[in-house]
Amino acid sequence: MARRAIHKASNIFQRVFRRRYACLSERLGDIKHPIQSYRSTSTDPYLNLSIEHHLLQTSHPDTTILFLYINRPCIVIGRNQNPWYEVNLGMLQDSRAGHPEETDAPNIGNVDLVRRRSGGGTVFHDEGNVNWTVICPPSSFTRDRHAEMVVRALRKQGIERARVNERHDIVLDQGARETSSGYQSDPSDLHTTPYSHASQAFSRPLKVSGSAYKLTRLRALHHGTCLLQSPNLHAIPRYLRSPVKPYIKTRGVESVSSPVTNIGLSTDIFAAMVQQQFAEMYGADRLEHVQIGKEQLHLSDVRKGYDELRTPDWTYCQTPQFTLSTVPESVALNPRAMPHQVTVSVKHGTILDIDVHSNSQELLREAATIPRVKLTELRQKLQMSKSASGTIGHWLTASLAV
Amino acid sequence: MEKKYTQDHEWIELDTDGKTATLGISKHAASALGDVVYVELPQDDMEIVAGDAIGSVESVKSASDILTPVSGQVVETNKILEEKPSALNSDPEGAAWIAKIVIEGASLEEAAKDSELMDAEAYRKFTEEASED
Numbered sequence: 001m002a003r004r005a006i007h008k009a010s011n012i013f014q015r016v017f018r019r020r021y022a023c024l025s026e027r028l029g030d031i032k033h034p035i036q037s038y039r040s041t042s043t044d045p046y047l048n049l050s051i052e053h054h055l056l057q058t059s060h061p062d063t064t065i066l067f068l069y070i071n072r073p074c075i076v077i078g079r080n081q082n083p084w085y086e087v088n089l090g091m092l093q094d095s096r097a098g099h100p101e102e103t104d105a106p107n108i109g110n111v112d113l114v115r116r117r118s119g120g121g122t123v124f125h126d127e128g129n130v131n132w133t134v135i136c137p138p139s140s141f142t143r144d145r146h147a148e149m150v151v152r153a154l155r156k157q158g159i160e161r162a163r164v165n166e167r168h169d170i171v172l173d174q175g176a177r178e179t180s181s182g183y184q185s186d187p188s189d190l191h192t193t194p195y196s197h198a199s200q201a202f203s204r205p206l207k208v209s210g211s212a213y214k215l216t217r218l219r220a221l222h223h224g225t226c227l228l229q230s231p232n233l234h235a236i237p238r239y240l241r242s243p244v245k246p247y248i249k250t251r252g253v254e255s256v257s258s259p260v261t262n263i264g265l266s267t268d269i270f271a272a273m274v275q276q277q278f279a280e281m282y283g284a285d286r287l288e289h290v291q292i293g294k295e296q297l298h299l300s301d302v303r304k305g306y307d308e309l310r311t312p313d314w315t316y317c318q319t320p321q322f323t324l325s326t327v328p329e330s331v332a333l334n335p336r337a338m339p340h341q342v343t344v345s346v347k348h349g350t351i352l353d354i355d356v357h358s359n360s361q362e363l364l365r366e367a368a369t370i371p372r373v374k375l376t377e378l379r380q381k382l383q384m385s386k387s388a389s390g391t392i393g394h395w396l397t398a399s400l401a402v
Numbered sequence: 403m404e405k406k407y408t409q410d411h412e413w414i415e416l417d418t419d420g421k422t423a424t425l426g427i428s429k430h431a432a433s434a435l436g437d438v439v440y441v442e443l444p445q446d447d448m449e450i451v452a453g454d455a456i457g458s459v460e461s462v463k464s465a466s467d468i469l470t471p472v473s474g475q476v477v478e479t480n481k482i483l484e485e486k487p488s489a490l491n492s493d494p495e496g497a498a499w500i501a502k503i504v505i506e507g508a509s510l511e512e513a514a515k516d517s518e519l520m521d522a523e524a525y526r527k528f529t530e531e532a533s534e535d
Contacts, residue, residue, distance in 0.1 A: 078463075079458070079460065079465040080440045080442065080460045080465065117465065118464070118465050119460045119461075119462075119464045119465035120463035143463075168462075168463070211463060212464075213464035214464070214465050215464050215465070216466075217410050217467075251440065252440050252460075253439055253440055253460055320440065320442070321484070
């Protein structure tokens with residue numbers, strides 16, 4: 001009896017499932033819903049980014065779409081970034097191994113590393129951070145437009161220090177309010193606040209939301225992170241400081257680091273305010289905010305994107321070409337600084353060449369034995385070729401193995 | 403030979419040999435993108451189909467695809483763009499070409515199949531109309 005009841009319930013569940021996902025594809029293609037709003041029920045960063053990409057790729061070109069999601073702790077690098085340069089990968093491995101107390105990794109559990117499809121720099125996400133995405137036609141796209149929308153939402157909640165800066169990020173001005181006579185604040189100016197003047201003179205504004213974009217033929221995607229109540233602010237700089245950075249020379253995009261802070265609002269209040277502001281901006285009365293989540297993996301392209309984002313090939317081997325040297329970049333021009341200099345060049349995440357500047361026959365011999373493999377397979381392949389214990393093998397494993 | 407433009411803001415020009423075409427992005431596209439900081443070129447010898455993303459550009463935190471309007475095979479890429487991405491801003495329709503492609507078909511139009519190719523004047527009108535939307 002009980003089994004039958006469960007069976008029946010699961011049938012209904014499946015019917016609802018099917019109706020829901022058939023529904024998403026239909027809605028996305030339907031210009032009768034020109035303004036659409038979604039919120040994710042999942043905190044899986046790979047899933048949320050894949051749903052977001054699906055919204056970008058399949059929505060009707062004339063629709064404008066809001067998507068809000070929260071990710072579990074993860075580090076998200078830009079499309080054209082180098083994780084060895086941007087991230088303390090060793091610290092990620094330590095937290096993954098589940099014994100952070102033996103190392104100096106912050107005790108915040110597993111932290112995923114994710115390469116997104118949009119440009120820009122590296123950010124840290126956790127449950128205190130809401131990601132907001134707006135997808136719109138290129139004709140109505142500017143780099144500030146939707147950051148301004150979020151600032152309007154924040155100011156309605158009394159966050160009057162919020163503004164959009166020249167890098168299209170959202171910052172909170174610091175310092176005292178402008179009180180000089182003759183000063184009039186203009187609440188409709190989303191790029192300055194009554195605190196801007198003092199802030200720039202005495203203390204830097206603090207960043208609360210970064211922007212990144214993906215532009216396709218028919219669509220423009222703008223997404224941002226919004227730090228509301230992250231308990232991990234102290235840990236962020238440690239994760240985003242790579243110990244091998246001084247030894248790497250890389251193509252691609254380098255992050256610009258900024259001091260950050262929490263806004264202090266709850267994630268639910270922020271989400272509701274952004275939804276309201278979005279509806280108002282696009283004149284959508286009674287806009288439905290549709291919840292979507294892991295049931296979307298039934299859509300074959302969401303599943304495909306999800307599987308791709310989770311592969312080491314995507315995360316690591318999509319890295320722009322770079323070199324790692326035994327001598328820091330800053331002193332590399334002075335060969336006397338170090339008698340033995342080894343430089344390894346990496347393309348598509350694969351060792352291309354190992355260049356040894358040394359008279360040491362041992363080093364030269366060892367360099368020849370290092371297999372030209374993907375860095376994601378380096379540890380295993382070095383052990384198989386018995387080169388792991390050599391000077392170069394040891395250095396390569398410590399610096400680049402993932 | 404005359405330069406043709408696409409709705410995706412690429413330009414393509416057939417060489418005098420009648421089978422190799424040079425592909426790049428238009429001045430209009432380069433100025434809309436802003437400062438280019440990274441260019442990912444297609445692989446040499448890659449077989450491509452009209453409409454494919456064959457590379458990408460990053461500018462001001464934006465990732466954009468480079469699309470090919472024609473089918474064929476990539477025979478050369480402009481490696482200067484890897485060293486100096488900003489060249490794409492200074493001379494997008496000249497020195498900062500992106501790839502040379504041996505086209506599949508007897509003409510650009512045949513190799514472009516579905517996508518419309520415009521001459522410079524038609525493209526100018528197209529960009530003016532698009533910005534009035």
